[in-house]
Amino acid sequence: MAASTTTRVISPKLLKHISSFIRPLVTSSSSTSSSSSSISAIPSLNLATKPEPTITTPPSILDLSDHQKLFATLPSRKLLHASLILHMAAMNPVVDLGMWVMNSKLMGVDNIVRDLILSAVRHSFYEHFCAGEDTVEVANCVKKLNESGLRGMLDFSVEFTVDNDACDRNFQGFLDTIETAKSLSPSSVSAVVVKITAICPLNLLERVADLLRWQEKDPSFNLPWKQNTFPIFSESTPLYHTLKKPEPLTPEEEQHLLLGQQKLLKLCQACAEANVPLVIDAEHTKVQPAIDYFTYSSAIKYNKDDNPIVYGTIQAYLKDAKERLLLATKAADKMGLPMGFKLVRGAYMSSERKLASSLGYQSPIHNSIQQTHDCYNDCASFLLEAIADRSHGLILATHNVESGTLAAKKAEELGIGNGNQRLEFAQLYGMAEALSFGLRNAGFQVSKYLPFGPVEMVIPYLLRRAEENRGLLSASGLDRELTRKELSRRLKAAMF
Numbered sequence: 415m416a417a418s419t420t421t422r423v424i425s426p427k428l429l430k431h432i433s434s435f436i437r438p439l440v441t442s443s444s445s446t447s448s449s450s451s452s453i454s455a456i457p458s459l460n461l462a463t464k465p466e467p468t469i470t471t472p473p474s475i476l477d478l479s480d481h482q483k484l485f486a487t488l489p490s491r492k493l494l495h496a497s498l499i500l501h502m503a504a505m506n507p508v509v510d511l512g513m514w515v516m517n518s519k520l521m522g523v524d525n526i527v528r529d530l531i532l533s534a535v536r537h538s539f540y541e542h543f544c545a546g547e548d549t550v551e552v553a554n555c556v557k558k559l560n561e562s563g564l565r566g567m568l569d570f571s572v573e574f575t576v577d578n579d580a581c582d583r584n585f586q587g588f589l590d591t592i593e594t595a596k597s598l599s600p601s602s603v604s605a606v607v608v609k610i611t612a613i614c615p616l617n618l619l620e621r622v623a624d625l626l627r628w629q630e631k632d633p634s635f636n637l638p639w640k641q642n643t644f645p646i647f648s649e650s651t652p653l654y655h656t657l658k659k660p661e662p663l664t665p666e667e668e669q670h671l672l673l674g675q676q677k678l679l680k681l682c683q684a685c686a687e688a689n690v691p692l693v694i695d696a697e698h699t700k701v702q703p704a705i706d707y708f709t710y711s712s713a714i715k716y717n718k719d720d721n722p723i724v725y726g727t728i729q730a731y732l733k734d735a736k737e738r739l740l741l742a743t744k745a746a747d748k749m750g751l752p753m754g755f756k757l758v759r760g761a762y763m764s765s766e767r768k769l770a771s772s773l774g775y776q777s778p779i780h781n782s783i784q785q786t787h788d789c790y791n792d793c794a795s796f797l798l799e800a801i802a803d804r805s806h807g808l809i810l811a812t813h814n815v816e817s818g819t820l821a822a823k824k825a826e827e828l829g830i831g832n833g834n835q836r837l838e839f840a841q842l843y844g845m846a847e848a849l850s851f852g853l854r855n856a857g858f859q860v861s862k863y864l865p866f867g868p869v870e871m872v873i874p875y876l877l878r879r880a881e882e883n884r885g886l887l888s889a890s891g892l893d894r895e896l897t898r899k900e901l902s903r904r905l906k907a908a909m910f
């Protein structure tokens with residue numbers, strides 16, 4: 415039934431576009447792979463005779479090879495756009511040029527060239543990776559996603575700020591986002607996302623992180639403003655960011671810190687009223703202790719009974735990730751509180767490595783990518799067990815097919831798979847569609863992380879996505895191959 419529906423949605427005009435588009439794409443691609451699945455080289459498109467290459471994924475309850483089933487709910491126009499963008503993003507010269515333009519002086523001043531560039535970005539990368547300009551557009555995006563069985567995590571996509579006025583504006587943006595979440599069907603929204611560096615000035619958070627680190631080195635160091643929190647550091651957490659004893663916070667700094675915390679508590683309150691979790695993003699290690707402090711102190715106030723409202727984020731690429739996760743979970747258990755965790759690999763690898771080496775210290779990131787993979791899968795396994803017998807919440811945020819597969823199998827073994835409200839898989843909007851749909855087809859709750867905001871505002875986010883998807887071997891390899899195959903299948907079905 416899905417096959418005939420998808421075939422019928424291709425109009426003759428679109429058909430013409432597809433046929434002229436697929437060929438150049440196919441000939442420009444040579445091979446693709448992922449850390450998790452071995453995908454054979456992309457063949458040239460010969461609809462008549464060549465058998466399609468087989469995709470081998472680890473044995474699992476996920477079927478990521480049946481592109482027809484995976485993309486059954488996606489209209490051809492959307493699939494074609496996705497395929498075009500992912501193939502463009504895989505071409506290094508295109509990404510280099512795009513990054514050069516976006517970082518150039520051209521973008522700094524209002525002029526017609528800038529308008530043209532922004533318009534081109536809007537209709538290409540922005541449309542693919544972002545959910546809209548404002549809350550109305552993101553709400554529409556959630557509704558569409560929900561029709562295909564996925565949910566949305568609303569991410570008002572502001573970056574860090576250094577002044578209190580911008581914090582106030584951002585705070586209002588987050589409140590509006592929660593209002594939007596409240597107006598949507600509860601089953602279509604899994605969470606609202608917040609960045610602490612957008613509601614409390616970065617320089618102040620860095621000071622707080624320094625002070626927390628110094629107290630970790632010297633427990634007699636008094637922090638009069640410090641509230642109840644779970645452990646933020648483990649024995650192996652590197653403390654090199656704070657080499658000398660920091661000055662205490664001034665009364666003005668304490669006041670601003672209080673303002674930042676109050677903002678977060680108001681967001682927690684709004685989320686509790688809307689009954690939607692608030693997920694706090696992780697950032698770089700220089701400031702992360704302050705973010706964890708905000709996270710845990712608000713979780714202690716708002717995570718009650720079996721309803722974790724506040725979710726923190728653990729970055730598995732950090733050597734101390736598992737230890738810190740165990741300590742925080744143990745503390746939550748001891749207090750009888752449910753805690754929510756989003757598990758990611760981590761997105762600040764090169765800046766972390768650069769900072770550590772500039773100070774003459776070892777990188778806080780695992781020495782090999784395999785160690786990061788192992789740490790991610792280990793933490794995921796630990797958290798799955800934790801949600802199986804306690805009330806914690808877990809968001810497994812990953813595009814990695816092997817991690818998704820292993821977690822799905824473990825969840826099934828533990829009997830916490832289908833329909834479990836406290837387990838969510840998540841991928842960024844516009845990325846890892848095959849994995850999202852595969853997990854959905856296996857019966858899990860799956861969300862797309864939906865950044866939204868005006869084009870100019872989300873440029874830093876788009877640059878990160880461009881970097882992540884660049885090169886033929888990037889994480890989008892599986893999606894590139896499967897969308898291309900599904901498009902050619904639909905084309906064939908429409909022609910014959």
Ligand SMILES: Cc1cc2nc3c(=O)[nH]c(=O)nc-3n(C[C@H](O)[C@H](O)[C@H](O)COP(=O)(O)OP(=O)(O)OC[C@H]3O[C@@H](n4cnc5c(N)ncnc54)[C@H](O)[C@@H]3O)c2cc1C
Pocket residue numbers: 449694695696697727729731758759760761762763779780781782783784786811812813814840841842863889
């Ligand atoms: C829903 C969602 C929310 C997210 N939220 C956050 C967040 O709050 N904070 C944050 O920092 N990131 C966040 N991310 C991004 C995430 O951290 C990753 O950058 C991204 O998802 C890629 O990791 P992956 O699990 O998808 O795995 P893969 O696709 O397998 O990616 C692996 C990548 O890990 C990197 N890597 C990690 N460790 C090493 C190492 N030791 N050596 C070499 N390379 C290494 C490499 O760049 C490699 O490309 C989020 C991602 C998603 C999907």
